[in-house]
Amino acid sequence: MSKEGKIVFCTGGGCTAKLGAGALSRILEKLPRGARDPSLLVGYDSRDDAAVYRITDDIALVQTVDFFPPMVDDPYTFGQIAAANALSDVYAMGGEVKTALNLVCFPESMDLNILGEILRGGAKKVAEAGGSLAGGHSIADTGVKYGLSVTGLVDPKKMYTNDSGKPGDKLILTKALGVGLICTANRVGEAAPEDMAGAIASMTTLNKNAAEISRKYTVHAATDVTGFSFLGHLHEMMGGKLSCIIDARMVPVLPGAEKAADDFLYTAAGQRNRNHTGPYVTFENVPFAMEEVLFDPQTSGGLLLAVLPEEASALEAELQAAGLPAKIVGEIIPKTEQEITVKY
The missing domain is CATH 3.30.1330.10 (PurM-like, N-terminal domain)
Known part of the structure; x- marks a missing residue:
């Protein structure tokens, strides 16, 4: 102490x-x-x-x-x-x-x-x-x-499950990624104070507001992004019966996370996530630092929502108006040979 x-x-x-x-x-x-x-x-x-x-x-x-x-x-x-x-x-x-x-x-x-x-x-x-x-x-x-x-x-008729998405659904992420990388950098004295403050602000924010807003819309599936990473929890959402395309440029990332990845400040959990989920993922022109962000274990991460496509933009806008860094990051498609395709 x-x-x-x-x-x-x-x-x-x-x-x-x-x-x-x-x-x-x-x-x-x-x-x-x-x-x-x-x-x-x-x-x-x-x-x-x-x-x-x-x-x-x-x-x-x-x-x-x-x-x-x-x-x-x-x-x-x-x-x-x-x-x-x-x-x-x-x-x-x-x-x-x-x-x-x-x-x-x-x-x-x-x-x-x-x-x-x-x-x-x-x-x-x-x-x-x-x-x-x-x-x-x-x-x-x-x-x-x-x-x-x-x-x-x-209400059991209105509950969310993580693998009940439908082809065509848009995927919305309500918090930025990268807290694992930033906390690792902070432990070795390599994180900027403002970057660590941003990570703490994200981790201490309840998903209550995002969940309450989401109930106004047609959400077919939901999960929260925690230790198994964005891609790990996305793999669970696909449930072996769906595929998806992710636009990595739209994924919100905390300041300092990609720098930590470029500086090789990885977590063992992030590498376990890559080993487990990597075989289900194809990256197209995605920078390696961004790959690490997508495999980064999150603590108190955001919600990942599969939303009726015609309602997704309105939900994204309402979440953003509430002060959340929410973004439409991809869409679910019918099952293909490759489960998760991440483009940049």
Whole structure:
């Protein structure tokens, strides 16, 4: 711990700490399924963002959990980022946040005031989401980890899933990419202060506003872009039955992210993402730094929405009017031999 009482650098913080998608899939596919509960509308076998369990014809529970080590020095900021990241899965399913439970791993030897700041940051975001912080669980550990278990509600007839897009749908990304690269650069003292400030502003922004705006439009599928990268989550959206074309020039990128990639400040998680998703992707004249941005693991990333084509421009404009860097970045097409084509 530093003299200022800040959290010391933690290797693999944020969503870079996730297990790789390939390794996780191999484990999950071996788990016993048991009898199918018809009220479990979305479970872990769908690779979706959260579980959805129907209570009535009009009400379903949305359940999710997420926690990770710190990726920034300030504990209050870390608490906000971790909470915003966990809350995002409810928004990606089209739901509203209702309750949250703290998940804490914390060393007994560390100043408890640091833990207090982490929890204060998390509580701020739960309140901003309109939810109630209802308790939690803590254990003594060798390192700091924090996150939330979140419960939301959604009308099962209006919920979003990640692989229900249709050919012709436009793809809209609501936040800029590159936080993993910028945080890596920051850990080695190579990120400009204003670039790190931009990454923090992005990570602490809830997807609440974007989700609420999106409900006015015909959204066929949605996911939030986190540790598996833009291309990794896009691969999940295609679901083995669709393909897509991405215009890399339209993808919003945080200032400093491409420079970090050019300076070879990669994350191990980014390379795992490339190894897992790369075989499904064809790049056409895309600069290597931009490839790295597209494989970069995001912490508290934006929503990726598959929208009825005739409504996409209006949704993009309303998201931008709300202060979000949202852009139409591509479109879904019928399944072809190449799943994802990225042009520049």
